Amino acid sequence: xxxxxxxxxxxxxxxxxxxxxxxxxxxxxxxxxxxxxxxxxxxxxxxxxxxxxxxxxxxxxxxxxxxxxxxxxxxxxxxxxxxxxxxxxxxxxxxxxx
Amino acid sequence: xxxxxxxxxxxxxxxxxxxxxxxxxxxxxxxxxxxxxxxxxxxxxxxxxxxxxxxxxxxxxxxxxxxxxxxxxxxxxxxxxxxxxxxxxxxxxxxxxxxxxxxxxxxxxxxxxxxxxxxxxxxxxxxxxxxxxxxxxxxxxxxxxxxxxxxxxxxxxxxxxxxxxxxxxxxxxxxxxxxxxxxxxxxxxxxxxxxxxxxxxxxxxxxxxxxxxxxxxxxxxxxxxxxxxxxxxxxxxxxxxxxxxxxxxxxxxxxxxxxxxxxxxxxxxxxxxxxxxxxxxxxxxxxxxxxxxxxxxxxxxxxxxxxxxxxxxxxxxxxxxxxxxxxxxxxxxxxxxxxxxxxxxxxxxxxxxxxxxxxxxxxxxxxxxxxxxxxxxxxxxxxxxxxxxxxxxxxxxxxxxxxxxxxxxxxxxxxxxxxxxxxxxxxxxxxxxxxxxxxxxxxxxxxxxxxxxxxxxxxxxxxxxxxxxxxxxxxxxxxxxxxxxxxxxxxxxx
Numbered sequence: 001x002x003x004x005x006x007x008x009x010x011x012x013x014x015x016x017x018x019x020x021x022x023x024x025x026x027x028x029x030x031x032x033x034x035x036x037x038x039x040x041x042x043x044x045x046x047x048x049x050x051x052x053x054x055x056x057x058x059x060x061x062x063x064x065x066x067x068x069x070x071x072x073x074x075x076x077x078x079x080x081x082x083x084x085x086x087x088x089x090x091x092x093x094x095x096x097x098x
Numbered sequence: 099x100x101x102x103x104x105x106x107x108x109x110x111x112x113x114x115x116x117x118x119x120x121x122x123x124x125x126x127x128x129x130x131x132x133x134x135x136x137x138x139x140x141x142x143x144x145x146x147x148x149x150x151x152x153x154x155x156x157x158x159x160x161x162x163x164x165x166x167x168x169x170x171x172x173x174x175x176x177x178x179x180x181x182x183x184x185x186x187x188x189x190x191x192x193x194x195x196x197x198x199x200x201x202x203x204x205x206x207x208x209x210x211x212x213x214x215x216x217x218x219x220x221x222x223x224x225x226x227x228x229x230x231x232x233x234x235x236x237x238x239x240x241x242x243x244x245x246x247x248x249x250x251x252x253x254x255x256x257x258x259x260x261x262x263x264x265x266x267x268x269x270x271x272x273x274x275x276x277x278x279x280x281x282x283x284x285x286x287x288x289x290x291x292x293x294x295x296x297x298x299x300x301x302x303x304x305x306x307x308x309x310x311x312x313x314x315x316x317x318x319x320x321x322x323x324x325x326x327x328x329x330x331x332x333x334x335x336x337x338x339x340x341x342x343x344x345x346x347x348x349x350x351x352x353x354x355x356x357x358x359x360x361x362x363x364x365x366x367x368x369x370x371x372x373x374x375x376x377x378x379x380x381x382x383x384x385x386x387x388x389x390x391x392x393x394x395x396x397x398x399x400x401x402x403x404x405x406x407x408x409x410x411x412x413x414x415x416x417x418x419x420x421x422x423x424x425x426x427x428x429x430x431x432x433x434x435x436x437x438x439x440x441x442x443x444x445x446x447x448x449x450x451x452x453x454x455x456x457x458x459x460x461x462x463x464x465x466x467x468x469x470x471x472x473x474x475x476x477x478x479x480x481x482x483x484x485x486x487x488x489x490x491x492x493x494x495x496x497x498x499x500x501x502x503x504x505x506x507x508x509x510x511x512x513x514x515x516x517x518x519x520x521x522x523x524x525x526x527x528x529x530x531x532x533x534x535x536x537x538x539x540x541x542x543x544x545x546x547x548x549x550x551x552x553x554x555x556x557x558x559x560x561x562x563x564x565x566x567x568x569x570x571x572x573x574x575x576x577x578x579x580x581x582x583x584x585x586x587x588x589x590x591x592x
Contacts (some may be wrong), residue, residue, distance in 0.1 A: 018447055018460065018461040019448040034518075035347075035410065039411060042411075045484070052480050057296055072203065075489075080429035090440065
């Protein structure tokens, strides 16, 4: 039986880039625990030697010719940018220093 | 005049427009007026494109005036789920994070509908990022079931199903990852089909779980379903998982004849979990097909009880990867106060994603995290193989599989919203088709005592949509079941 602790929830939230308050953490420990217990049902099955299925189609890499084709106009793409200088999308400073 | 327009099927309306009995503008106006009349109650639309729809209808009429054929969906008013990208209006997946997002390109299905002469009326409500079975997870509003405004329309494509059932569009497109077309179609009493994985290009469909997602139609009859598939199916170089196979004319499968067709009933689907009322209706449906000459056989899908668990590992794992892109850098509602990129990502996601989306991202991140990958994700992929093998074996004994679409009719708004697991279990009969990549349809099979629609599901072998449609059409033509308009809607259309 799976148990998920508040520490686990914090760890996973950090990986997923989510910030949770204490109420949310407490609620998620309960909800995720219940779902994980249900999921544990799969352990009833012996799957030794069964091939995992990543995808319904037996596709390997799909290649295409590397051809130059028109891409979307910059102004169309930039219309959704939260912050930009007309040429680049701007984000908060990444490296320390001036 | 306007009322009779809304009641027509898409193919009936298309014929009337091509025959110039009704203009495309009259059709668009009739639908837009009806939306004005009923959508305050139904709340299916998140955005109505009044001006562009009328302009587009005028273009269709101009083509017809010149003697040109605008296409097989000439002038047919259509609605699109809010996760299908369109350069017109916004594509927000009913998420606060994407509120106001204007797609720089059209989804392939949107281009195909336009090329076929369709008139898009607007965008339809959904559970945020298609995660849910009731449309209650929309950040905008909860769509109401046209048959009973206190009940959910199902989900995640609840707006699409409700709009078709409330005569607010002739056809709607939705997407189905674990039942998100078929379950709401069952709840709202319309036809909904998930084609085989790979049949329809996913280019421009905002991804939830890429190995499971598929676009499909909601219609008022099986013929309209076949007609829509003819338009949206086909290979697309912009989706490398779309199947490079010839697309048959699906309307040729609508023969009404199922003599010699073997219909499989999976014994694992007919347990106590299935409500007696729905079960009776499915039994009746089986007898209808039998009376049309189909041969009924019992089949077994022994891993059925593991499908929901398998699904919630795979879909959340894929979702956690797909939704990582909504970090507020290039688009979306960025947290503007953040002073570092990391803070920006965290604040943007935490404020933008609703509770169910966060729950699934966390679950998906957990099952993929170091130390748990083998126990959860790899295990689920192995069970997925077993589920697929069950279907392969069953389809040696039968040509189509017949099941209920959902264990119960539409539930009441709020009834399951505090219990994620019980919500997940409403997809118990639909999930396996996504895991195995099969085509499946849901069609109405009557009303329950409480006046809510029940759904019949028919599944087929991969790329055998034709057989599914053949069985569905024979049932529809011979069942004597025609739900008509929901009472609350009838006044405005009859």
